[in-house]
Amino acid sequence: MGLRRRLADLWQPWQPSHALLVIPLAFIVAITLVDVLAPPYIHLGPLLVAAPAITASFAGPWLTGLVGALAVAAQAIIATLRDRDELFSANHQVQIAALAVISVLLVYFCRTRERRVRELDQVRSVSEATQRVVLRPLPHRMGPLRIASLYLAAEDEAQIGGDLYAATRTTNGARLIIGDVRGKGLSSISDASVLMGAFREAAYRCATLLELAATLEDSICRHLAEHVEHPPRSEADEVHEHFITAVMLDIPDEDPLTEMTICGHPPPLLLHKDSVSVLHSHPQPPLGICDLPRAGFTLDAFTFEDDDTLLLYTDGVIEARAPDGSFYPLVERVAQWTGSGPEALLHHIRDDLIAHVGGRLGDDAAMVVIQRSPKLKPAHQLKKIIHMDAFPHDTDTDADGAPTPELRPGSRTA
Numbered sequence: 001m002g003l004r005r006r007l008a009d010l011w012q013p014w015q016p017s018h019a020l021l022v023i024p025l026a027f028i029v030a031i032t033l034v035d036v037l038a039p040p041y042i043h044l045g046p047l048l049v050a051a052p053a054i055t056a057s058f059a060g061p062w063l064t065g066l067v068g069a070l071a072v073a074a075q076a077i078i079a080t081l082r083d084r085d086e087l088f089s090a091n092h093q094v095q096i097a098a099l100a101v102i103s104v105l106l107v108y109f110c111r112t113r114e115r116r117v118r119e120l121d122q123v124r125s126v127s128e129a130t131q132r133v134v135l136r137p138l139p140h141r142m143g144p145l146r147i148a149s150l151y152l153a154a155e156d157e158a159q160i161g162g163d164l165y166a167a168t169r170t171t172n173g174a175r176l177i178i179g180d181v182r183g184k185g186l187s188s189i190s191d192a193s194v195l196m197g198a199f200r201e202a203a204y205r206c207a208t209l210l211e212l213a214a215t216l217e218d219s220i221c222r223h224l225a226e227h228v229e230h231p232p233r234s235e236a237d238e239v240h241e242h243f244i245t246a247v248m249l250d251i252p253d254e255d256p257l258t259e260m261t262i263c264g265h266p267p268p269l270l271l272h273k274d275s276v277s278v279l280h281s282h283p284q285p286p287l288g289i290c291d292l293p294r295a296g297f298t299l300d301a302f303t304f305e306d307d308d309t310l311l312l313y314t315d316g317v318i319e320a321r322a323p324d325g326s327f328y329p330l331v332e333r334v335a336q337w338t339g340s341g342p343e344a345l346l347h348h349i350r351d352d353l354i355a356h357v358g359g360r361l362g363d364d365a366a367m368v369v370i371q372r373s374p375k376l377k378p379a380h381q382l383k384k385i386i387h388m389d390a391f392p393h394d395t396d397t398d399a400d401g402a403p404t405p406e407l408r409p410g411s412r413t414a
Contacts, residue, residue, distance in 0.1 A: 020058050024051035024067050032074045036081045045075050045095055052103045061110035068103025075099055134193045138167050138368065142174045143253045146373050148342035150350060152316070152365040162188035163314045163366035166196050168203040173253050175203045175212065178312040178368055179246035179265065182286070188242075194223040195244055195287070209250040209259045213287075213297040220244060221290040243288035247312055251304060251370070258304040261297050263287050266318055269334060270302065271309035276335045306374040309338075309345065316365030317349075320357045328356050342369035 028051050035044040052068035059067075079092040138149045149165055162181030167174060177199050181188040198219035199212075206212040224242060245265035251258050260268070260279065264286035268279045281300040285292065304310065311334060320328040330349075337348045346369055353365070 021055065021063065021067075024054045025070070027051050027054070028067075028070055028074050032078055035078045040082070045078050045092075046099075048075055049099055049102050052106050056106040056110050059110070060114055061107045064110045065103065065107045068100070068106060071103065072096055072100050130189065134189060134196055135164060136166065136196075138165065142167060142169060144372055144374065145174055145251065146342050146371045148346050148369045150346045150367045152350065152353070152361055154316070154361045154364050162192060163316065163364045164192045164196055165312070165366055165368050166199050167368075168200060170204065170250075174249075174251050175209070176249045176251070176312070176368065176370065177246055178314065178366060179244050179287075180314045180316075180366075182243045182245070191220070191223065191242055191244060191288075194219060195246075209248055209261055209299060210297050212250075213248055213261050213263070216246075216248075217287050217294070217297075220288040224288055224290060243286040245286045245315075249310075249312075249370075251372075256303050256305045256372075257301055260300050260302065262300070263297075266313060266315055268313075269311040269331065270304070271311065271334065271338050272305070273307075274338050276331055276338065278331065304372055306372055308372055309342070310370040311345070312368040312370070314364070314366045316361065316363040317353065317367060319363065320353055320361055320365065322356050323358050328353055342371050345369050 028048060031044050031047050031051075035042070038044065048071040051071045052064055055067040056064045075092070075096050079089075079096075135151065138147050140147060147167060151163065163179070164181070165176070165178040167176040177195075179192075179195060181191045181195075195216060198216050202212050202215040202219075206215055220243075243264070246263045247265045247268060248261050248263075249258060249268075250260075260281060261284070262281040263284050267281060270277045270279055279300070279302055282298045284298060285294065313330065318328060318330050322328075333349065333352055334345070337345050340348060346367055349367065353361075
């Protein structure tokens with residue numbers, strides 16, 4: 001069954017490798033003709049080894065083996081046409097044997113490369129599936145908020161890491177979190193998944209942001225306690241170094257006063273009109289520092305008005321270094337794009353950040369942009385629907401854009 005499938009793949013109507021196959025085939029033909037027509041003291045047969053070597057650079061083991069067999073046949077043809085006795089000479093037999101051995105080695109190399117590629121594809125598919133579970137895409141709109149998010153992996157093949165973000169709706173607003181796990185490898189992904197699962201569950205049922213932060217702290221401490229009892233062999237000495245920095249926000253739909261708690265994480269940026277301000281807060285330790293007594297979480301509040309924009313980010317952004325060692329000046333650069341929407345702002349920062357570091361980040365980076373849009377307020381949309389259904393004609397709009405019915409004798413408003 002495997003042989004039949006490989007033969008079917010080999011003789012497909014068109015593959016990109018089929019076009020490149022002309023190069024080694026033409027090389028074999030050219031070497032054969034020149035060697036046959038050349039004087040007896042010129043021998044170009046050893047150059048035939050280049051044909052399967054070229055094929056191995058772009059094709060699989062079957063095409064490489066086919067070209068190798070053709071090269072061996074061409075070597076035998078050269079010996080036969082030049083002098084039939086030379087075919088059985090030690091010189092040509094050694095050349096043919098060496099060409100055959102090299103072709104076999106190239107086929108083995110191609111098989112090993114294909115196996116590694118398949119393994120990499122499997123790892124990538126598992127990584128992408130894990131990313132969809134742990135780091136779910138944020139909704140583009142959530143009540144009166146427009147949201148855009150971006151994850152930049154430091155490694156080319158990496159899909160997920162220790163940076164995280166999530167957003168959920170509550171009865172009267174939205175709650176968001178962005179964080180960064182201290183740790184590497186699968187352990188950081190495990191910590192991130194625990195925090196994300198706890199946040200998605202607790203964000204709905206916790207009445208206050210303080211209660212939410214305390215619940216997440218308890219979840220992380222229980223998770224780390226399990227690692228202490230049953231630590232992985234490679235991570236036994238690093239369990240106590242795991243913690244998570246985070247910023248949590250509670251953004252009401254109708255009230256511009258927004259609550260925030262920051263646990264060892266870089267503070268958000270607030271873009272108000274043409275200005276950019278850093279939302280500093282009371283210093284608090286990260287989540288997961290379970291051995292130290294915590295007096296409790298503290299809240300900070302700020303005004304998040306219509307058309308304002310919030311930028312949440314991880315330390316991979318502000319700690320990105322240029323080739324000369326300078327850090328990325330996030331506040332200075334963001335001030336140039338205060339009039340941009342969420343998607344456009346992320347696009348500007350991403351391109352500028354990659355250019356600043358010279359094309360490769362040293363650490364993963366995550367960013368979330370939140371913009372309050374007055375046109376998207378759920379209460380206004382609900383009023384519009386109710387009023388349009390109750391008074392389909394003769395309606396005006398109030399200052400907020402919601403339709404106001406024309407009052408007639410005998411009618412009343414709530």
